[in-house]
Amino acid sequence: MRGLGLFMLLLLSLAPVAAAGESPAPLRVRILSRYHPRQVLLTAASSARCDGQPVPQMPVKVEAAEPGTLRVGKLACRELLLEGAILRLGEVERGYRGRVRAREVAGEIRFVNEVDIEGYLLGVLAGELPAGAPEAMKAQAVVSRTFAVTSRGRHQPGGLDLCDLAHCQVYRGRSGEGPEAARAVQATRGVVLKVDGQTAQAWFHSSCGGATSSPWDVFGERSALRAVSDRGDDGKALCSAAPEAGWTWTVSRSALAQGLGLAERGAAVEVSRKDRGGRALEVRIFGSKMSGAELLSRVGRAFGWMKLKSLNVTVEESDGQVRFKGHGLGHGVGLCQWGARELDRRGADWRRILEHYFPKAEVGQLDADL
16 A cells, blocks of 8 residues: 555553553543533433432433522532433433533533543544444544543643544544444553654544645644555545545635625635645635635634535636535544545554554553553
């Protein structure tokens, strides 16, 4: 496979990450925030305490009452502490490993799941990668574990590490678990990507369109990780089976200007700098200079996040219409999920998949103090 570089592999142990008492601290993950819950149904829990007082029966309604107060059935408290909780919001039901803490904040119920990293991954993998490619799933487990470890404190202030949205990693608790994900977590237990002995920054995305980008070009992050060609010996993108392998978005010139809050003058879109894979790094929009990442963000907020699917684009303008023709979905840094699935189909194991996308990295065990 082209683009496969030297990858230093450490001998892996599937023993627990650390001895008893030395396990990494649980992750604190904000959950269910997309629903802005004012009330939920606590359908079950192995333990439920309202300011230390046992909740006498379940199911029970949990409501945001006056500021700083939750109402749990007939009880009122500042904090609801749950173990093994199952929560229902309308048609959505989610179960969670570990502890769930709930408080009233700004008229809503704020839920935080305290869960160990391996349990967290069980609820991540099926939401990030469909079943059917077990070696790709194992590679995703290593990347997701690495991402989680290096994202501690991502949602400061508030003492939170992660959210359950795609902004962090899609996390569905027990509801997102599956047997293939469980096997992937167990097979790679405690394994992370490392550079020079330190846990590396690791990213992933849906499909790259034939080439990944460097963290520096896209995020401004200095990293030993680099862009790679993501094409097979036949010259085709490994992710060519992805739904977003090729796409077009057409928008009127006037609507684009209005949506981005810019005066309609000059060329609508000019790509002034690209990386080697063709991803737009700098653009001029109606004469205003901005980074490709800023364009992606502003278009997403104005028109929806699935319009401009990536920055691997060419742009045409005619008859008052602006046509973006692109390849791939996501930022294009790190593991290409659809490419990983294709490598799996071609017989690569998870180590080989990681070698392809992270040629400067090693794999090693997670440090107990992370």
